[in-house]
Amino acid sequence: MPVPRSGRRLRPGRRAVLAAAAVGLSTALTASLSACSAGSDTASSGVTLTFSWWGNDDRAQRTKEAVQLFEKEHPGVTVRTSNSDFGSYMQKLATQAAGGGIPDVAQLDYRQVSQYAGGGALRPLDGDVKNKAIRTAEMDKEFLRTGTYEGKQYAMPMGRGVTGYAYDSAVYKKAGIPTPKPSWTWEDWAQANEKVAALDLQAPDGRDVAGANDNGVNEDIFEDWLRSRGGQLYASQTKLGFTEDDLTEFWTFCDKLRDKGSTAQAKDTSQATTTETSPMGRGLAAADFTWDAPFPGYPALLGDQVHFAPVPTTGGKQGAYFKPSMLVGVGANSKHPKEATELVDFLLNDPRAGDALGFTRSTPPNRTLATRVGKTLKGPEREIYAYAQRLEKYGLDAPPTAPPRGDVAIQTAFNRAYQRVMYDLASPRQAARELIDEANRELRS
Known part of the structure; x- marks a missing residue:
């Protein structure tokens, strides 16, 4: 499965994680993690905060500078x-939450907000926003709702991302496909x-090059497809926003394209976990669904002919939306909430922090900082910054609030259910019925 800008992987549900933490982790690991969690120590010289995040070496270096x-x-x-x-970060944070508290300041994935807020691991930030300890005047109010x-506001977006397709413009030109x-x-x-597949191009391993990845495994793509038809993934924190017919139609659409050879084979989709192992990264497809933040990995791997295309529409209606590439929250048990809140505000709003962090978490949510950073961007980063501006002018619907706690498990089940379709173990409708039954159980639990 291609990797979105949040670095998304198959993740365990909250209950499964807590159970694993209770029975499978050693006492030494628990003690080590607890030492980094809430209730950070007060050093002789003052306050000591703990701050954790995930990311590559560039993000780490820039964050430390900030x-x-x-x-x-x-x-x-x-x-x-x-x-x-x-x-590793997801597992560690879940263990910390189960063991008594997350760090004073922690980076969060969009799908974790409801899980940790509902579980009492995050401190509400409404008061800090109201008294301007965390400044939001330069942030879009609808975008803030994602936290x-x-x-109640439990997390603040650290970056604004959006979905698209990395595509090989040289192959598209050869196939006569307009930009x-x-x-x-x-x-x-x-x-x-279909046009790309008809070129009969040969991949490095001698097989035919498909047009794109198989969309069926990715809940993000289904959500964009659904929203382009006026639908939504969730109607509430306890109810799905789509029907069995909706999902059957989407998976039938994906299944037929794969059967034609227009999209990647099942085994190649199953093996995809990173840019390098995706069908496009392995030279097996001319396009791959991705998020803006990891997109630069494709031209770095394949060449400057790779560009970023919008997600397709239904009759011109875009289903993509601006989503937090990641968020930041304050641990509910932090002994230093004032200082932790000051760190959050500094990372989000201080121009010096903006210069240090750059585009490492995608477009800064502070509009002034985004404009400032945008002037320094080059190459693929400049392209995705301009892409976001282009889509904003085209018109995108407001983003939903953070998904329900059960979404982490539902996203995993979504991939698993479609894999049954890919390997002819279930029809699209059978798999859709199974997914919805499992999703409803998760949402009721």
Whole structure:
């Protein structure tokens, strides 16, 4: 499955994680994690905060630079930082939450907000926003809603991302496919895949090159498809916003394209976990669904002919929306909520922090900082910054609030259910019925 800008992987549900933490982790690991969690120590020279995030080396270096600027501005505060890859970070944070508390300041995925807010691991930030301890005047109010749970603000967006397709413009030109516009349709996209497949291009392993990845495994793509038809993924925190017919239609559409050879084979879709292992990254497809933040990995891997195309529409209606690439929250048990809140505000709003962080978490949510950083961008980063501006002018619907706690498990089940379709173990309708039954159980639990 292609990797979105949040670095998304298959993730365990909250109950499963807590159970694993209770029975499978050693006492030593729990003690180590607890030492980094809420209730950070007060050093002899002042306050010590813990701050953790996931990301690559560039993000780590830039974040540490921003933290050093904060420490210089707040001489009585020391920030102890930690970061790791996405999968390790998710497991560690879940263990910390189960063991007594997350760090004073923690980076969060969009799908974690409801899970940790509902579980009491996050401190509500409404009061801090109201008294301007966390400034939001330069942020879009609808976008801020992505960090809310049951009407309260529990997390602040750190970056604004949007979905699209990395595509090989040289292959598209050879196939006679026009440069995709924000108004192109799912039918146009399907025809483009068929035209690429008809070129009979050979991949490095000698197999035919398909038009794109198989969309069926990815809940993000289904959500864009659904929203382009006026639908939504969730009607509430306890109810799905789509029907069995909706999902059957989407998976039938995907299944037929794969059967034609227009999209990647099942085994190649199943093996995809990163840019490098995606069908496009392996030279097996001319396009791959992705988020804006990881998009630069494609031209770095394949060449400057790779560009970023909009998600297709239904009759011109865009289903994509601006989503937080990641968010930041304050641990509910932090002994230093004032200083933790000051760190959050600094990272989001201080121009010096903006310069240090750059585009490492996609477009800054602070509009003034985004304009400032945008002037420094080059190459693929400049392209995705301009892409977001282009889609904003075209018109996107407001983003939904953070998804329900059960969404983490539902996203995993979504991939698993469609894999049954890919390997002819279930029809699209059978798989859709199974997914909806499992999703409803998760939402009721």
